[in-house]
Amino acid sequence: MTFVDDNLSIFINPKIVEKSEETNFYKELCLSSGMMSADIERPKWIVMEWMDEEGVTHKEKFDGFLARLYQHEEDHLKGIINLDRACNSIEFALFDPLKEKIRDTRY
Template sequence: MAETLPVSQLGDPVLRDRARPVANIWEQRIQDLIDNLIATVVENNGVGIAAPQVGERDRILVVASRPNLRYPNAPSMEPTAMIDPKIIARSPEVEEDWEGCLSVPGIRGLVGRSRAIEVEYTSRDGHLQRRELTGFIARIFQHEYDHLEGIVFLDRVEDTRNLMTEDEYQKRIVFQN
């Protein structure tokens, strides 16, 4: 049975290390980690999570977009585990939008990300997948992929004036839309 794991917080060295490739996706530890990542992201009202955020150095991320308290306008997507993901191509169009992070609670930042990306990854059942992701789903993937590289979204905020608390974000951004 899946369990909710504690989320590593900014300052934990695991968030600044580059994650390592998964040697054996069939290993029970890896399959359990995927289940636990999904349970953790759902329980914490996130839309994505990466293994380093729960203290694991494996190159695994989960995209689990759906409307919730933190992202009321998020599109729905079945939670999808992506093992050893790669970004194959990026669109030249960059969109700025507000991001938050379970590992950086209480803060939102305006971050520019590629509007569309082509990605490749191995699914939890061992199949190589290649997909184009756009909009909010592409943003989630890029945010979580950064975690696998030891980068947090704050590193991508170009101007500290583009930071705000979660409460201000909810008042000014969410309720204006």
């Protein structure tokens, strides 16, 4: 379940079935790790399959912020949190998360 821009979305048994080789970077925050953020490299786009609450199967490509969010949430289903994926640094989130942008390169 995600809540983005006032829209609640439900994904039952989501599965990422394809990922880009190209990656990007973003400092991710998570309720599971409190004030700690982790800079994480992830594929730029994904193709995800899931079922909706009516039992209909969907398959769609996502990029940008949604690709990142769904990868983050799919990790949770496998017991992985942002800190497990930190590629550069784990730090206290003293920055404004609303100003954080997806980057093509490491710092």
